[in-house]
Amino acid sequence: MKLVIALVVLVVGSLLFHVLSPWWFTPLASNWHTVDTTVDITLYITGAVFVAVNLFMAWAVYRYRHRPDQRAHYEPENKRLETWLTVITAVGVAAMLAPGLVVWADFTQVPEEATPVEVVGEQWQWSYRFPGADGVLGEVASRYVGPDNPFGMSPADPAGADDILVSSNELHLPLDRPVKLLLRSKDVLHDFAVPQFRVKMDLVPGSVSFVWFTPTRTGRFDVLCMELCGIAHYAMRGQVVVDTQDDFDTWLGSQSTWADISSQPAGDPDAGRLAYATCSACHGPEGEGNPAMNAxxxxGLETWYLERQLRYYQQGVRGAHEQDNLGAQMAAMAATVAAGSAMRNLTAYIASLPAADSDATVEGDPHRGAAHFNTCGACHGRLGQGNHALQAPRLAGQQDWYLKRQLENFRRGIRGTHGDDNFGHQMVLMARSLQNEQSIDDLLAYVNTL
Structure with a gap:
């Protein structure tokens, strides 16, 4: 009897949870209402089977419970029953599969007027490419990818010159216009998904997949990677912003084209020498740092990392937290650096300075620290040499007292919590995986050996 009651309670509880549960579909924001219908059909069919099977089990356990005065009738074959079960199962499976096939047929038929937009996935960020005035996306190839060409644009294809490159996790799209997303991965398997649009598709290295949809309401919607793509998979987040046509045109017009980016001259270290005079007052004439000045x-740092940090200070991404007094000082100094060639010249000069050895100031166990560094090395390199592809700066040779302060800032939310600091978000999660101060000291003791 206990089993009968348990089965009945299971069925009733499941039905009540379905009816009363606040967790259901996110509000639809695209044309794919048929996906919801398909899921509903599947849930109703499987739900009906779940209820029928469990109630039948409860009835059978009660009806045919053991009785000393009764003997079970052994019937291993029942052709009539097997026929009915086969037919009912076939109808149920067909009823679940057929709607999906109809929706998939629509999913693969992209409207001719759909605007192509490329989505590029990499550990652990998104970036996007729009066609320019010619309406054609230029050729790309992995052999062209580099620090100055993160999209891998082909220098020999003139169609790519007006392509609009968006190096940001934020994608803007116009309202009520179909869009075809061309999905490309630069490293491992990713999956582009926007729950409110009811679309998701794998990004397979070496090939281009696609999805299409029409945004039906303005707003901001989360982009998720729904494929386990590495240690920071959970931090690979982005947003789709659906704008009115005027707002979208304004945003798109503010983005840079490949021609704009590729025509920028490289930084001139000689021109940046004079600009560094202000920096040297704290960071030293050779960029060697000064603990007494907290500089x-x-x-030894790369130009791309230096430029990003200067921009972050200028934009308030860094140095704006109320507890970051030293960052606030740096923000004021960064504001004096003009964007464009002046910043490139300055960072080119800093990158030309020879890295100097720094004295260890923390005491820890390098052996224990090596285990902690296994996670760090996934981004920053096995030898702490940095990795531009993952936007991870060099750690080897950096001063341990500064690294310790930054790890503590990440752990306390002083750094890395700004909405535009995508890489900082990842570092917050990584830093908080260190259990205590001793773990940090052990890690830095190991970094000092690199």
Missing amino acids: PALA
């Missing part, structure tokens, strides 16, 4: 070493 870290700059020599």
Whole structure:
């Protein structure tokens, strides 16, 4: 009897949870209402089977319970029953599969007027490419990918010159216009998904997949990677912003084209020498850093990382937290650096300075720290040499007192919590995986050996 009651309670509880549960579909924001219908059909069919099977089990356990005065009738074959079960099962499976096939047929038929937009996935960020005035996306190839060409644009294809490159996790799209997303991965398997649009598709290295949809309401919607793509998979987030046509045109017009980016001259270290005079007052004449001034070493850092940090200070991404007094000082100094060639010249000069050895200031166990560094090395390199592809700066040779302060800032939310600091978000999660101060000291003791 206990089993009978348990089965009945299971059925009733499941039905009540379905009816009363607040967790259901996110509000639809695209044309794919048929996906919801398909899921509903599947849920109703499987739900009916779940209820029928469990109630039948409860009835059978009660009806045919053991009785000393009764003997079971052994019937291993029942052709009539097997026929009915086969037919009912076939009808149920067909009823679940057929709607999906109809929706998939629509899913693969992209409207001719759909605007192509490329989505590029990489550990652990998204970026996007729009066609320019010619309406054609230029050729790309992995062999062209580099620090100055993250999209892998082909220098020999003139169609790519007006392509609009968006190096941001935020994608803007116009309202009520169909869009075809061309999905490309630069490293491992990813999956582009926007729950409110009811679309998701794998990004397979070496091939281009696609999805299409029409946004039906304005707003901001989360982009998720729904494929386990590495240690920071959970932090690979982005947003789709659906704008009115005027707002979208304004946003698109503010983005840079490949021609704009590729025509920028490289930084001139000689021109940046004079600009560095202000920096040297704290960071030292050779960028060696000055602990007394709380100024870290700059020599040995890459230009792309230096430029990003300067922009972050200028934009308030760094140095704006109320507890970041030292960052606030740096924000004021960064504001004096003009964008464009002046910033490139300055960072080119800093990158030309020879990295100097720094004295260890923390005491820890390098052996234990090596285990902690296994996670760090996935981004920053096995030898802490940095990795531009993952936007991870060099750690080897950096001053341990500064690294310790930054790890503590990440752990406390002083750094990395700004909405536009995508890489900082990942570092917050990584830093908080260190259990205590001793773990940090052990890690930095190991970094000092690199």
